Amino acid sequence: MSFRCLEQVARKFLQYNTASGITTSIRSSDIEGSLRTWNNSVIAIRNALTHSDQHGKAKMVDVSDKVPTKREATASAIVSLQQDTFKLLQDNQLKKGDVLSVATLAGIMGAKECHRLIPLCHHVPLSNVKLNLSLNEESNAVNIAGTAVSVGQTGVEMEALTAVSIAALTIYDMCKGVSQNIVIGDIQLLEKKGGKSGHYRKSASSAT
Known part of the structure; x- marks a missing residue:
């Protein structure tokens, strides 16, 4: 109104x-x-709000005047499984194959396609994308950490977040034949470097 x-x-x-x-x-x-x-x-x-104009309409941010600098961002996600599903994944016994390897590749591919998935994201020239998937036996979960790096005019937070999200969804897809009781959660930015806003690191006391 x-x-x-x-x-x-x-x-x-x-x-x-x-x-x-x-x-x-x-x-x-x-x-x-x-x-x-x-x-x-x-x-x-x-x-x-940088992604809306004076009338509240969605717009893409013009970064053409920005000087390219090194940008880096790290994000994380957790995929919680049932104990029997986790055991099958851990022993590499799931019918669809090596879940962690496929999810890692999917996460890297997802980061590269971020601009196609998120409407107002720029097509960022990525220098590197790294994913680390580790098993947590105590919680029957897969911990995912992803880092995106670029030398460009805008940050790579969305690329890192997309990487861990696509990796998590891939784990779900490869495990759902055993159980749909799978929870994807705690998708969050852990750290970013470079750019006008400077260095950000999620504090240990921040709510998850």
Whole structure:
């Protein structure tokens, strides 16, 4: 709803109260001031969102004026399995084959195709994509960590996140013949380096 529409609704409310003999301490100027404050806040938020224009429409960010620099990002995900499914994966006994190897390749391929999957992502020239899949016997889970590296004009957080997400989905696909009771979770950015926003590292105290 636009600022003008909200203002009209507020004034109609005051007019109704006046006509009905309802006493209120709210003045027209109070409403107008509050609405303008709200409107300015919305404008500030909209301007801070780089993937929307002044009208709130989706747009791609123009990075043509940025100087290429080294960018790096690391993300993670966890795939939780039932104990019998985990055991089959651990022993490489699943019918679809070597789950960890296939998932690793799928994650790398996913990072390369990120711009095709996420509408407003740029086609980033990746220098390297690394995935590490490890088995956690205590929780019957596969821990996935993925790192994307590029020398370019925009970050590679989405490429790292896509890599671990596609790897996790591949594990699901290769294990679902045994059990659909599989949970993919904790997909998150762990660290990013380079770019205007600088170095980010997820703190140990951050909520997961």
